């Protein structure tokens with residue numbers, strides 16, 4: 395009987411990483427969606443799957459820096475290299491500069507890969523990769539990055555692999571502190587832990603941590619840190635006792651649930667609910683406190699995800715535009731005691747989790763997003779009753795999406811609101827600055843960079 399010879403697992407892992415990186419570049423795919431599919435198709439598990447994941451995520455995160463090195467070694471712009479050869483070179487350069495894979499193995503495996511996808515470019519790829527191996531990463535960075543003293547933003551952009559406009563935005567949000575900016579960029583390049591949320595009334599965080607071999611979170615009483623493994627396969631997730639949710643997301647939702655409101659407290663609203671992480675946490679709390687949550691989501695397929703996430707909880711899901719507050723009895727003006735606006739945003743606060751997004755996002759994405767943010771926050775202020783509280787949340791620290799959006803929405807609303815100091819409602823969390831708004835950070839808190847403003851309607 396003849397048996398098909400399977401290629402060495404490391405080569406299959408490299409091929410899987412190539413397929414994922416190429417799909418991200420070619421089809422605008424998302425690595426976190428495309429990679430699991432490729433791993434399944436290639437039947438990669440355990441260490442081999444971990445190697446493919448490291449190559450894919452690392453290459454996509456470091457893309458700008460790898461391209462700078464490839465351009466120097468090839469003597470031409472990456473835009474002028476055939477895409478299959480270019481993507482293979484990026485993977486090869488990542489292995490040479492950022493992993494413990496021996497340089498000769500990285501070169502020969504990458505040249506084999508190029509031979510497979512674009513045979514005519516194998517000699518070129520060999521020459522470029524060999525040139526890259528002639529220097530260690532620090533020497534390449536010395537050569538390619540502008541001096542830190544004369545142009546710190548351009549320097550960090552190359553050294554820590556973020557586009558310059560993002561480095562600039564982070565530095566501004568961190569009050570101009572270059573050392574903290576650098577710490578943030580470094581944190582963005584590290585593999586983030588998966589956080590679970592033990593749903594209130596359905597699971598206890600300490601028990602869940604024991605069950606999944608994780609550790610209870612540092613700040614949220616519902617958080618569990620998961621060291622490794624596929625969360626989707628955990629029985630706690632499958633049977634609805636927990637969901638995957640960054641601890642920072644939990645903290646901002648908990649702050650809204652815990653800030654005092656005078657009078658009635660049974661009508662809660664989540665104005666941007668899809669896919670339903672915060673709705674599931676708030677829905678669990680609402681159940682314990684005899685409240686009801688209305689969860690609004692404009693995109694039908696995301697509204698379905700919310701319905702699934704809040705099954706069995708006192709939550710009603712509406713698939714409507716959240717800006718239409720007052721247009722129906724389901725979404726009345728001054729009809730809610732607590733309102734969450736987890737606004738659509740650039741996502742610059744979760745670059746750790748979406749390796750390609752830093753290179754895909756553009757400054758031109760911001761104006762339509764900030765317009766929508768201000769309209770949704772304006773609608774939330776109309777939806778909350780006098781004495782009630784609105785939480786405005788973004789997963790971005792960009793000042794135009796955070797402070798500026800809040801100031802503008804409040805100015806335009808014509809409704810009196812006070813900013814509440816949010817810091818006491820994140821008890822035990824250090825490094826929250828001078829308030830009244832809160833900005834969480836990957837490098838300070840180990841969370842996504844969530845922003846929170848709490849606004850109390852006064853009239």
Ligand SMILES: C[S@@+](CC[C@H](N)C(=O)[O-])C[C@H]1O[C@@H](n2cnc3c(N)ncnc32)[C@H](O)[C@@H]1O
Pocket residue numbers: 643665666667668669670671672673690691692693696714715716717736737738739766
């Ligand atoms: C940042 S996400 C919310 C994440 C969610 N709160 C969670 O924790 O899972 C923003 C959501 O707002 C939705 N959205 C965008 N425009 C909207 C609108 N005009 N009305 C209601 N939802 C909207 C988007 O489809 C997206 O699902």
